[in-house]
Amino acid sequence: MTDTAPRPTLEAVAARAGVSRATASRVVNGGDGVREPLVERVRRAVDELGYVPNQAARSLVTRRHDAVAVVIAEPETRVFADPFFALQLRGISKELTAHDNQLVLLLTEGRDDHARVGRYLAGGHVDGALVFSLHLDDPLPGLIRRAGVPTVFGGRPDWSDGEDGDRDPAARDTDAADRGEGAGGGGGVMYVDSDNRDGARTAVRHLVGLGRTRVAHITGPLDQTSAADRLDGFRDVRVDADPRLVEESDFTPAGGERAMRELLDRRPDLNAVFAANDLSAAGALRVLRERGLRVPQDVAVIGFDDMLPVADQTDPPLTTVRQDIEEMGRLMARLLLSRLDHRATPAHGADTGTPAGVILPTTLIRRASA
Amino acid sequence: MTDTAPRPTLEAVAARAGVSRATASRVVNGGDGVREPLVERVRRAVDELGYVPNQAARSLVTRRHDAVAVVIAEPETRVFADPFFALQLRGISKELTAHDNQLVLLLTEGRDDHARVGRYLAGGHVDGALVFSLHLDDPLPGLIRRAGVPTVFGGRPDWSDGEDGDRDPAARDTDAADRGEGAGGGGGVMYVDSDNRDGARTAVRHLVGLGRTRVAHITGPLDQTSAADRLDGFRDVRVDADPRLVEESDFTPAGGERAMRELLDRRPDLNAVFAANDLSAAGALRVLRERGLRVPQDVAVIGFDDMLPVADQTDPPLTTVRQDIEEMGRLMARLLLSRLDHRATPAHGADTGTPAGVILPTTLIRRASA
Numbered sequence: 084m085t086d087t088a089p090r091p092t093l094e095a096v097a098a099r100a101g102v103s104r105a106t107a108s109r110v111v112n113g114g115d116g117v118r119e120p121l122v123e124r125v126r127r128a129v130d131e132l133g134y135v136p137n138q139a140a141r142s143l144v145t146r147r148h149d150a151v152a153v154v155i156a157e158p159e160t161r162v163f164a165d166p167f168f169a170l171q172l173r174g175i176s177k178e179l180t181a182h183d184n185q186l187v188l189l190l191t192e193g194r195d196d197h198a199r200v201g202r203y204l205a206g207g208h209v210d211g212a213l214v215f216s217l218h219l220d221d222p223l224p225g226l227i228r229r230a231g232v233p234t235v236f237g238g239r240p241d242w243s244d245g246e247d248g249d250r251d252p253a254a255r256d257t258d259a260a261d262r263g264e265g266a267g268g269g270g271g272v273m274y275v276d277s278d279n280r281d282g283a284r285t286a287v288r289h290l291v292g293l294g295r296t297r298v299a300h301i302t303g304p305l306d307q308t309s310a311a312d313r314l315d316g317f318r319d320v321r322v323d324a325d326p327r328l329v330e331e332s333d334f335t336p337a338g339g340e341r342a343m344r345e346l347l348d349r350r351p352d353l354n355a356v357f358a359a360n361d362l363s364a365a366g367a368l369r370v371l372r373e374r375g376l377r378v379p380q381d382v383a384v385i386g387f388d389d390m391l392p393v394a395d396q397t398d399p400p401l402t403t404v405r406q407d408i409e410e411m412g413r414l415m416a417r418l419l420l421s422r423l424d425h426r427a428t429p430a431h432g433a434d435t436g437t438p439a440g441v442i443l444p445t446t447l448i449r450r451a452s453a
Numbered sequence: 454m455t456d457t458a459p460r461p462t463l464e465a466v467a468a469r470a471g472v473s474r475a476t477a478s479r480v481v482n483g484g485d486g487v488r489e490p491l492v493e494r495v496r497r498a499v500d501e502l503g504y505v506p507n508q509a510a511r512s513l514v515t516r517r518h519d520a521v522a523v524v525i526a527e528p529e530t531r532v533f534a535d536p537f538f539a540l541q542l543r544g545i546s547k548e549l550t551a552h553d554n555q556l557v558l559l560l561t562e563g564r565d566d567h568a569r570v571g572r573y574l575a576g577g578h579v580d581g582a583l584v585f586s587l588h589l590d591d592p593l594p595g596l597i598r599r600a601g602v603p604t605v606f607g608g609r610p611d612w613s614d615g616e617d618g619d620r621d622p623a624a625r626d627t628d629a630a631d632r633g634e635g636a637g638g639g640g641g642v643m644y645v646d647s648d649n650r651d652g653a654r655t656a657v658r659h660l661v662g663l664g665r666t667r668v669a670h671i672t673g674p675l676d677q678t679s680a681a682d683r684l685d686g687f688r689d690v691r692v693d694a695d696p697r698l699v700e701e702s703d704f705t706p707a708g709g710e711r712a713m714r715e716l717l718d719r720r721p722d723l724n725a726v727f728a729a730n731d732l733s734a735a736g737a738l739r740v741l742r743e744r745g746l747r748v749p750q751d752v753a754v755i756g757f758d759d760m761l762p763v764a765d766q767t768d769p770p771l772t773t774v775r776q777d778i779e780e781m782g783r784l785m786a787r788l789l790l791s792r793l794d795h796r797a798t799p800a801h802g803a804d805t806g807t808p809a810g811v812i813l814p815t816t817l818i819r820r821a822s823a
Contacts, residue, residue: 150573159546159556163539172560176529180562185573186529188558190542192550203520203555208578 091132100128122205126231150185151175151419152209152232154200156216156223159190165334165362166390167408168216171237174412175213182420184210194221201226211419213237213412219306235419236274237411239308239440273422275415275441277406279309282445283316286357286385286404289447295355295383296322301342301367303334303359310334313359313387328353332363339366347374354382355453361386361394361403368397368452383453399451406445414441461502469498492575496601520555521545521789522579522602524570526586526593529560535704535732536760537778538586541607544782545583552790554580564591571596581789583607583782589676605789606644607781609678609810643792645785645811647776649679652815653686656727656755656774659817665725665753666692671712671737673704673729680704683729683757698723702733709736717744724752725823731756731763731773738767738822753823769821776815784811 097107102121109117110125111134117125128134153175155162162168172188179186187209189200204212204227212227215237227234290298300317303310314329321328327349332338339358343366346353358364364386368378376382378399386394389405418441467477472491479487480495481504487495498504523545525532532538542558549556557579559570574582574597582597585607597604660668670687673680684699691698697719702708709728713736716723728734734756738748746752748769756764759775788811 148573148576148578149569150576150578159542163533163536163542166533169533172529172533176560176562180566183569185566185569186560187573187578188560190546190556190558192546196550196555199519199553199555203518203557206518206520206578208518208520208557208576 091134093134096125096128096132096134099132100124119202119205123229126205126229129231130228147210147423148185148208149183150187150209151179151416152187152189152204152212154189154204154212154214154223154227156194156197156214156218156221158193162190166393167334167360167388170390170408171215171412171415174409174414175416176412178413178416178420184420194218197221197223197226201230204232205230210423211235213415213419215415217241217307218304233419233422234273235415235422236272237276237415239274239276239312240272241308241311273418273439273441275411275418275443276309277411277443277445279312279445280316280319282387282404282406283313283357283359284320285445285447286387287317287320289402290355290357290383290385290453291320291322293355293379293383293453297328297350297353298323298355298357299328299330299346299350299353301339301346301356301358301363302329302331303363305331310359317357325350332359334360334363336362336366336369339363340370341366343367343370347371347376356382356384358384358386361388361390361397361401364401364403364452365393365397368399368401372398379451379453385453389448394448395450397452402450402453403448404445405448407443411443414443461504463504466495466498466502466504469502470494489572489575493599496575496599499601500598517580517793518555518578519553520557520579521549521786522557522559522574522582524559524574524582524584524593524597526564526567526584526588526591528563532560536763537704537730537758540760540778541585541782541785544779544784545786546782548783548786548790554790564588567591567593567596571600574602575600580793581605583785583789585785587611587677588674603789603792604643605785605792606642607646607785609644609646609682610642611678611681643788643809643811645781645788645813646679647781647813647815649682649815650686650689652757652774652776653683653727653729654690655815655817656757657687657690659772660725660727660753660755660823661690661692663725663749663753663823667698667720667723668693668725668727669698669700669716669720669723671709671716671726671728671733672699672701673733675701680729687727695720702729704730704733706732706736706739709733710740711736713737713740717741717746726752726754728754728756731758731760731767731771734771734773734822735763735767738769738771742768749821749823755823759818764818765820767822772820772823773818774815775818777813781813784813 093107094104097104100107102125106117106121107125110122155168176186189203191200209232211233213235214223214227217223217238217240219241224240287298298321302314305311330342330345332342356367358367364384368384371378371382378384386401386403389403394401394403463477464474467474470477472495476487476491477495480492525538546556559573561570579602581603583605584593584597587593587608587610589611594610657668668691672684675681700712700715702712709732726737728737734754738754741748741752748754756771756773759773764771764773
């Protein structure tokens with residue numbers, strides 16, 4: 084859509100959605116009192132036609148609640164057990180509070196609840212959403228797209244998100260830009276991430292520089308881009324490409340313990356471990372001690388995050404790749420707020436749909452374990 | 454208001470609030486698009502007149518969002534640092550999810566943000582609210598009352614809450630029932646609490662039964678009823694009434710350390726400590742060890758909560774008073790949901806305003822520290 088093209092009307096949206104003009108209007112003005120399937124059809128028609136409401140209607144649409152939703156795609160038990168989320172929320176909370184916006188944290192028991200989160204987002208209760216810890220095939224990005232709320236993601240989203248249940252899986256990556264456009268609520272997809280691949284390379288280079296050639300990797304959940312990117316970085320640098328030196332895990336201390344046992348059973352000669360986060364590195368350290376292996380003399384260990392007070396409290400203290408988690412949260416909130424301000428000014432067309440990622444650098448922090 | 458009294462009209466509400474009928478109607482129907490001060494005036498008039506909207510309007514008022522706000526009157530840093538809140542949220546989350554209601558956690562940086570929380574609650578985004586960790590003089594109960602959302606409190610609220618800034622402080626406790634009525638959003642005040650006073654008595658009786666007569670008490674923040682009630686229970690039983698045996702603290706491990714040092718400096722002959730929660734007991738244990746005092750031989754220590762994995766991980770493991778924190782959260786959610794169901798049925802008058810507390814019993818858990 085350009086400035087000169089005729090602007091699609093509300094009637095066109097209604098016709099395309101197969102609903103009355105009144106229903107289309109109610110959805111455009113917030114969606115209250117309209118059944119969910121109809122809301123979705125109207126929002127989809129709005130997306131597809133690039134409909135921009137007139138000034139009066141738009142002032143309703145852009146009416147601010149001064150509230151931002153935060154959605155963490157993990158069960159609430161994990162949200163409270165992993166300090167990563169607390170740190171990211173701290174950054175988000177500081178930034179939103181500084182702009183007198185209410186932080187609305189939507190907790191769930193699991194993925195089955197994500198449809199309800201989507202309904203809440205679509206219900207006109209928040210101005211935008213910050214979403215993190217997405218997993219592959221999570222329905223959230225699709226739900227968020229249909230909810231039509233501006234969104235900033237924490238971590239690079241993977242657009243093979245299964246948003247359209249009836250879509251041919253083989254076609255998934257062919258129209259990523261198109262889908263990406265929608266997922267941001269009419270603008271381009273925005274996300275904040277650390278340079279996970281480069282951070283992993285730095286870690287493994289450090290281990291190789293210490294003369295360790297049999298480097299094992301305890302991954303995170305590989306349905307998350309952060310874990311997949313760190314695995315890629317590991318593969319970029321490692322010397323011994325034996326697949327038995329890689330064990331998938333889940334970013335938890337217990338998962339790190341399990342993975343370390345597996346790796347030692349398969350390759351008792353390994354002399355270094357790169358764990359995809361500090362919590363799993365802490366679990367690995369416990370298993371190494373239990374097996375009578377000295378760190379770093381027998382096995383050098385390196386983590387990822389520089390999560391305090393974890394990384395400095397392990398025995399020995401953990402060498403790790405630092406990412407500024409609180410700053411990531413702050414930046415996500417800042418980007419969303421600036422996008423919301425931007426949206427309130429007259430807009431003559433949709434954004435380009437080019438995903439815009441802000442990638443933060445990582446730093447190696449040397450302690451005693453490697 | 455009784456069944457036979459003439460029902461106040463919307464016009465009467467508008468007149469009392471000094472607004473147009475249209476504005477009063479908009480507020481009654483959700484409050485969207487009306488400036489905050491006017492919303493508050495109308496809601497107050499609704500409260501004062503006991504206005505019940507007609508069937509059609511009420512169906513709008515009682516339109517469910519299937520969302521419940523949780524407000525913890527602490528900065529987000531404490532919410533994530535104290536496992537008490539995670540446990541209570543776990544109970545709430547399970548219960549809300551079982552009824553397909555969205556848990557909407559409203560986080561703040563501090564008390565300055567509570568007005569914003571009140572605005573969000575008044576904005577028609579949730580069906581009700583669960584509120585805990587109230588402190589004396591917190592403006593939240595007053596804000597919640599004006600927001601007009603049904604509420605269940607975690608912990609007995611103290612109605613000297615400063616909700617009316619212009620109210621004579623001396624008159625604060627004379628109309629508690631009246632204010633209580635409002636704070637629940639038109640019904641009686643409901644809260645869930647543990648029997649804090651009885652639990653404290655049990656703890657101190659146990660210490661006295663061990664022959665300890667010089668029992669010190671590390672309190673929680675005394676602007677919270679849970680801490681004040683535990684202090685009362687301590688005073689009910691203790692043998693040595695020396696005020697130097699009581700030190701106010703803040704429910705944190707660091708606060709427990711500070712308080713323990715103070716107490717030992719003032720009364721080096723103390724031979725038992727009752728800490729108002731397990732986290733502060735853990736801090737006290739560290740200081741006792743640092744001073745070379747043996748637990749329980751020299752000083753017996755008892756906590757409150759039975760917070761796992763804290764109470765079973767201290768050295769020595771902590772004897773404590775157990776309260777079922779997760780069950781408290783579950784019960785709060787259950788009470789609120791049943792109240793919301795009740796509200797949707799025809800009602801002919803306001804509730805009685807009698808505060809309704811569900812008080813859960815506590816249990817002494819004996820481990821090694823006392």
